[in-house]
Amino acid sequence: MAWVPKILAFVCTYCTYTAADIAGSARMQYPATVRIVKYLCTGSIDLLHILKAFEAGADGVMVSGCEAGSCHFLEGNLRARERVEYAQHLLEEIGLGRGRLEMYEVAASDAHKWVAVVREMTARIKALGPNPLKGGRRPAADLPEQQGGGI
Amino acid sequence: MSKLKEALDSGAFAAVAELQPPKGVRVEGMLALVAALQDRVTAFGVPDNEQARMRLSALAVSRLAQEAGGEPLWHLTCRDRNRLALESELLGAAALGIENVLVVSGDYVTLGDHPDAKPVYDADSVQLLQIARDLAAGRDSAGLTLDGAPNFFLGAVVIPEAEPLAPQLLKFEKKVKAGAQFFVTPPVFDLERLRAFRQSLAANPVKLLATVKVLSLEEAAQADTEEWRQVFRVPLEFLSELKDLEGEEFSRRAAELAGGLLKRIKAENLAEGAYLKAGGRVDLINLVLKAAGL
Amino acid sequence: MIIAERKPFAEIAAAVAPYEKILILGCGTCVAVCLVGGEKEVGLLASQLKLAAGLRGRHLEVGEITVERQCDLEFIQPLCDFIADYDCIISMACGAGVQDLGQLCYMKPIFPAVNTSFIGVNLEAGHYAERCLACNHCYLGVTGGICPVTMCPKGLLNGPCGGMFNGRCEVNPENTCAWCDIFYRLERQGRLEQFQGILPLHPYQKRTTPGKVIHPAYKRRYGAHEQA
Numbered sequence: 001m002a003w004v005p006k007i008l009a010f011v012c013t014y015c016t017y018t019a020a021d022i023a024g025s026a027r028m029q030y031p032a033t034v035r036i037v038k039y040l041c042t043g044s045i046d047l048l049h050i051l052k053a054f055e056a057g058a059d060g061v062m063v064s065g066c067e068a069g070s071c072h073f074l075e076g077n078l079r080a081r082e083r084v085e086y087a088q089h090l091l092e093e094i095g096l097g098r099g100r101l102e103m104y105e106v107a108a109s110d111a112h113k114w115v116a117v118v119r120e121m122t123a124r125i126k127a128l129g130p131n132p133l134k135g136g137r138r139p140a141a142d143l144p145e146q147q148g149g150g151i
Numbered sequence: 152m153s154k155l156k157e158a159l160d161s162g163a164f165a166a167v168a169e170l171q172p173p174k175g176v177r178v179e180g181m182l183a184l185v186a187a188l189q190d191r192v193t194a195f196g197v198p199d200n201e202q203a204r205m206r207l208s209a210l211a212v213s214r215l216a217q218e219a220g221g222e223p224l225w226h227l228t229c230r231d232r233n234r235l236a237l238e239s240e241l242l243g244a245a246a247l248g249i250e251n252v253l254v255v256s257g258d259y260v261t262l263g264d265h266p267d268a269k270p271v272y273d274a275d276s277v278q279l280l281q282i283a284r285d286l287a288a289g290r291d292s293a294g295l296t297l298d299g300a301p302n303f304f305l306g307a308v309v310i311p312e313a314e315p316l317a318p319q320l321l322k323f324e325k326k327v328k329a330g331a332q333f334f335v336t337p338p339v340f341d342l343e344r345l346r347a348f349r350q351s352l353a354a355n356p357v358k359l360l361a362t363v364k365v366l367s368l369e370e371a372a373q374a375d376t377e378e379w380r381q382v383f384r385v386p387l388e389f390l391s392e393l394k395d396l397e398g399e400e401f402s403r404r405a406a407e408l409a410g411g412l413l414k415r416i417k418a419e420n421l422a423e424g425a426y427l428k429a430g431g432r433v434d435l436i437n438l439v440l441k442a443a444g445l
Numbered sequence: 446m447i448i449a450e451r452k453p454f455a456e457i458a459a460a461v462a463p464y465e466k467i468l469i470l471g472c473g474t475c476v477a478v479c480l481v482g483g484e485k486e487v488g489l490l491a492s493q494l495k496l497a498a499g500l501r502g503r504h505l506e507v508g509e510i511t512v513e514r515q516c517d518l519e520f521i522q523p524l525c526d527f528i529a530d531y532d533c534i535i536s537m538a539c540g541a542g543v544q545d546l547g548q549l550c551y552m553k554p555i556f557p558a559v560n561t562s563f564i565g566v567n568l569e570a571g572h573y574a575e576r577c578l579a580c581n582h583c584y585l586g587v588t589g590g591i592c593p594v595t596m597c598p599k600g601l602l603n604g605p606c607g608g609m610f611n612g613r614c615e616v617n618p619e620n621t622c623a624w625c626d627i628f629y630r631l632e633r634q635g636r637l638e639q640f641q642g643i644l645p646l647h648p649y650q651k652r653t654t655p656g657k658v659i660h661p662a663y664k665r666r667y668g669a670h671e672q673a
Contacts (some may be wrong), residue, residue: 046485047485048488048489048492050490051492051493051496052492055492055496055499056494056497064552072514082459090454090493091496093453093454093455093493094454094458094493094496094497094500095497095500096496096497096500132499132500133496133499133500204506230599234646251477255607256599256601256606256607257599257615258608259598259599259608259613260613261616262615263597270585270598270599272599272600272601273646273647274646275599275601275602275603275604276603276606277602277603277604277643278602278603278643278645278646280643281643282646284554292646308607310607312524313605314610314611314612315612315625315628316625317628317632318604318605318609318622318624318625318628318640319604319605319609321602321628321637321640321641322604322605322624323602324641325604325641325643328643329643339609395449
């Protein structure tokens with residue numbers, strides 16, 4: 001059976017979660033690669049949650065919060081961005097690369113954007129291949145070149 | 152007896168030409184400058200690892216200049232030595248017959264060519280003046296008696312263009328109190344601040360050597376930019392006189408302008424003497440002196 | 446407090462490469478406040494080590510413990526029971542903590558995970574600045590509460606150097622000149638006469654390493670009164 005990426009989506013309940021909900025209600029189609037974890041605010045996402053996700057075998061992690069300036073808690077999304085960037089640095093340090101982690105901004109009304117970012121992240125993870133930590137399937141030396149971070 | 156002290160005390164306008172100690176041991180060129188100028192200037196300034204760039208020992212150069220017939224004005228920086236080294240070198244200088252000492256803090260090591268070196272600054276310039284004065288009085292900084300006391304003519308730096316000026320002036324007063332007998336300014340291009348400083352000096356018996364510098368092409372180019380971190384300012388009118396000039400033409404014009412400044416400093420009695428910086432070039436110093444009518 | 450920076454992961458990983466059971470020991474005092482060596486950072490380093498080992502097909506056993514203060518025997522002594530189970534220790538404390546722990550567990554290899562930077566203050570979250578060199582001869586009373594030994598890169602004691610420009614430091618123009626700051630502070634307090642006095646040569650003898658302090662109340666206990 002073909003490998004399907006498992007991507008954890010850490011999302012904010014006020015924006016991205018609502019957008020994903022609308023996308024679902026409207027029967028919009030997108031890859032079944034994401035497992036959504038709802039947070040009260042992306043500002044409460046811990047660096048450890050991200051690293052533990054990769055330890056547990058996630059192929060990718062996407063953090064998605066409110067657009068800059070519209071955080072329900074004023075600046076939780078800005079803090080999340082700082083943390084995601086630092087986590088990318090930590091992942092790069094150990095050789096996993098920063099590409100498997102990304103921060104997005106999806107407003108509550110923007111179901112189309114949610115669909116687009118899931119597609120984008122899925123394509124990116126497909127290109128990167130499975131998390132090499134999952135069951136030690138492939139030794140590090142055989143890893144494909146990893147693409148840089150950012151969109 | 153120091154000729155420099157004599158000249159400054161007598162009211163004769165003193166001229167000190169700065170030597171450029173080589174980075175290496177080839178000293179002929181530098182000593183040729185001494186031979187060529189010894190009758191035209193009072194003394195020769197010998198910078199000590201200027202701008203934190205390692206060069207031949209200033210004390211050795213001072214001695215060599217002396218042997219070549221010139222009187223040295225030896226610079227001593229606090230950056231590179233602890234108090235033992237400062238004191239023993241001061242005694243060493245005295246034993247070699249070097250009397251004129253210019254005490255400086257020293258540019259920080261990270262600005263020079265050995266940025267990883269350990270900066271010392273065991274004494275600051277005020278304390279070093281006190282140390283030298285104490286040595287001359289027959290005791291070292293630990294209070295121990297010397298077997299034969301040295302004799303120094305002590306100088307320090309003052310910055311009339313400092314911004315803000317007040318803390319600099321307080322430090323200047325401390326230097327006077329600590330025994331500085333003469334002061335050297337950074338290069339002067341705009342006489343306004345020097346005039347103001349001179350007037351405030353009325354009550355002080357200290358002698359002033361104003362530095363006159365022949366700008367190099369690179370310095371002129373930098374003076375216009377944001378990166379310029381020198382402690383002197385070059386007015387735009389001055390720079391415009393040098394605009395579009397290159398190579399030797401530039402240097403000659405810069406020397407003439409420096410000579411013009413020197414002439415005005417002397418005519419207005421803004422200083423008792425001048426300290427000439429021209430990258431160690433005889434021809435440029437001659438040009439400056441000629442343009443100044445000295 | 447003591448400010449530190451975490452070492453690059455590659456350096457830590459190289460140091461512990463020969464070991465399979467690793468104990469990471471955090472410290473809950475200064476390095477926890479400056480976000481480099483507390484419980485959270487211990488967890489992050491443990492996770493990084495495990496992930497990196499996994500990428501190389503290895504399995505690591507990584508223990509995580511954070512004590513209140515690693516520079517205090519009282520807090521680290523209870524660790525003796527756990528340490529036997531591990532091949533080596535990574536300490537995330539400052540240099541003092543690493544050494545205290547190392548002395549206690551002298552049979553185990555110990556590796557520092559942070560570089561101890563300085564004694565400083567918290568400007569805002571994640572932003573720290575040096576304020577004290579621990580020179581053991583405090584001048585703050587005569588310098589308006591601004592330390593010339595620390596805040597002037599040259600440690601000058603009698604006023605600004607020639608490199609001061611527009612009230613800025615020649616060494617790093619982002620910084621104000623310590624002696625200008627001292628001047629303004631004393632001027633505002635009407636205490637400029639403090640600036641006028643010449644401070645004598647600094648007594649470096651007081652800072653001969655390794656320093657040692659015995660509180661006066663404990664002089665008898667540690668026999669210091671015999672020397673005095």
